[in-house]
Amino acid sequence: MIAPSLPSCADRRPTRQRTVVRAVFEEIRRPLSVFEVLEFGRRVVPRLGIATVYRHVRELVGEGQLIPVWLPGGVVRYELAGLARHHHFQCVQCHRVFDLHGAILGVEQLLPRQFRLERQELILHGHCADCVPQD
Amino acid sequence: MTRNTRQRAAIRAAFEENRRPLSPAEVLESASGEVAGLGIATVYRGIKALVEEGWLVPVELPGEPDRYEPAGLGHHHHFRCRSCRRVFDLEGCVKGLRDLVPRKFRLEGHDLVLLGQCDTCARAA
Secondary structure (H helix, E strand, O other), X not given: OOOOOXXXXXXXXXXXXXXXXXXXXXXXXXXXXHHHHHHHHOOOOOXXXXXXXXHHHHHHHHOOOEEEEOOOOOOOEEEEOOOOOOXXXXXXXXXXXXXXXXXXXXXXXXXXXXXXXEEEEEEEEEEOOOOOOOO | OOHHHHHXXXXXXXXXXXXXXXXXXXXXXXXOOOOOOOOHHHHHHHHHHHHHOOOEEXXXXXXXXXXXXXXXXXXXXXXXXXXXXXXXXXOOOOEOHXXXXXXXXXXXXXXXXXXXXXXXXXXXX
């Protein structure tokens, strides 16, 4: 029997996989679907499975380390919590989502009188550099 | 008018009167006075049929069930009140979007949703 103070194999593997799931977000630095997390995570842990990725993403969301990203009509994506304010661009071709930094103008002017603004969600669409048609 | 047509007309009237995106429950609340015996299942069916006909389109919102609005309203954005959960149309648009996008990306459209409190709820708070 293994002494309780020593992490068993069964304990160690999920922790390592969880670390990999989190590290994928830190390295790729854009909102990712669980399928993308799986794809990148398998480069480090080839035996990583989709169910495991789902579980760790769900746990990380529950702990507030990841947050879901709103995308109309799309598969849900996640990003690290606490990032500086930014917007998103989704490619209509490859469906990848990219972070955009910088301010937009005129948001306050859209508000009807006496309405109070607390948060905004902006998604830009188009073709990313890899998918822009060459014409 | 058949019963079905009357129900459909009441649903359309709810959108024309309220002039903002509505959930099925809001349609029911607005239209139930017009047609006797209108229920939520009928409203859902009616909305589905109007979407299929192209008269209504779904309005997608962060973390919320879809609302619906008449098709062809032209470019506009939405505001959702976190207190009463009503969704309002916003006129006008924002500037500076092109400057956000990296060179070599091609910008083709955008969706913007503002969240906060409407005038009624902000006053009550």
